[in-house]
Amino acid sequence: MTSSIVTTVFLPASLAVIMFGLGLALTVGDFARVARHPKAAGVALVCQILVLPMICLGLVLLFDLEPALAVGMMLLAASPGGTTANIFSHLARGDVALNITLTAINSVLAVLTLPIVVNLAVSGFMDDGDSLGLQAGKFAQVVAIVLVPVAIGMYVRHRFTDFADRMYRPVKIASIVVLVGVIAVAIFQERANIGGYLQSVGLVALLLCVLSLSIGYAVPRLFRVNQEQSIASSFEIGIHNATLAITIALSPTLLNNSQMAIPAAVYGVVMFIPAGLLCWYFARYRTRSTLASSQTGSATSATTPSERNTR
Template sequence: MIELLLTGSLAFIMFSLGLSLKPQDFEVAFHQPKALIAGAIAQFLMLPLIAFVLLRIFGLQGDFALGVMILSCCPGGITSSLVTKLSRGDVALSISYTALASLVTAATLPLILSLTAPILIPQQDVGLSIFSLSLKVFSLATLPVLLGVWIRQWNPKLAVRWQLPSSQLANGLFVAVLIGVLIGQWDVFIAYLPVLGPVLLLLNLLMLIIGLAVGHLLKLNKSQITSLSVEAGFQNGTIGIVVGSLISEQLVQGGLSRFSLPSAVYSVLMLVTIIPFVLWRRSL
């Protein structure tokens, strides 16, 4: 029942994102090739690479380590666009990043996991099927976005009418999923925070810094740099929680998949950095 609620919530959140997208949003990214390249480097290359390096430095292996890699493959969510807006970043570019990342996650996530799983959990056969996992991720994360985009094209007035309430509901579902996981897994969250917290918080901070550095290196403007940093630093924990539950039913005490726990912990920890980041970027 819980897994059904999680997958349904994720599908609706991604559908809501699709409703907000117009062809112009994708054109924004392609008309700014430097910004698009920077986002691709940060999201698809640097984020998984930094996550893997941190795992090796901290000596973290096993299910939790693979859970961190799952998180590193997740795109930013609707909340990243909200953080970008609050930070006075380029919202259109942020939406483009999130949309494009959501479309390719079905391919990149299974590929990266298939490469890192034998290293992080060599003693365990996860039984990871790239095709099967790709199909599941596509169904839950990519297909709902495409459906939302199609409705926006088919009936723009209907999409505009649905956009605000669906966005509000999606944000509410994200908060509800997070609170529900925390309430149900509070003891587990506290127990594993010392193990996962340092890696996840450092990953968050390093990716924010890398996003800023890549943006400055490519001489993007301030709002674009802000968007790039947000998309690199803040990931969609809901996708990580759901994907973790799809890969394995092995649970920690309390009923949460061991592969999902890092995404749940991260979703809370990133709140620690969001407020200072927003205040700093607004002050520039």
């Protein structure tokens, strides 16, 4: 994946729009919501921060990926969720409020965890010492990429709530349009290499998504987290911010390695297959359950007066 004005200028700009749109939906209370649902949030965060990188490491070793691709996969696994996860959760009838809370907290934690995971991956898979680093300059850039647009969006929502409510949907639509456009142009520019990219990391990226979605749902259920929150956890853990991973990989002042961006670029395409199927299943299952419950409730309310009359 080669660097170009699309990937070095428009991609960071689209990421800023996406993160700003996320900020428009956040309030300080979203961070405090963890106190009301500590188990659901805690289990999801442990899966996101600890379990998922280990799963990704296992896949990287199992498929014996090239060093740069291995680092790119670990960068992807360490990237937090985003607005796409919130959209899927909404369509699947999950707890979107929990999604927003997890996205906010993961975005803050990623400023620390993402460089650590990438540095460990670089030291383990590469010999040239090229690292994201925790130096003040690069750390500030990660903060600027991840948190500054979110903070601006939150400030706008706090000061101009009505404006934020009106702009939230247009900004969300704009972020999706811009992101799709940037990815489409990037794919067009790399059309001759798409087959090779899919062959090199396509299966690994697909497996990471499937395992992430599965772990994100199954583990909370094992800890007796309710279904709506488990659905939210599934999509939050299973859908990573590929735009953030690509931006960090391609940034001339960060990793500056186009090969490390390949896993996130491939993942950004293939993840729609398992995520879409799971979303369809949950939406259909939840709809059936709701209908069954309403029918049972209607039948009960219909028979109760008769029983009372008989008595």
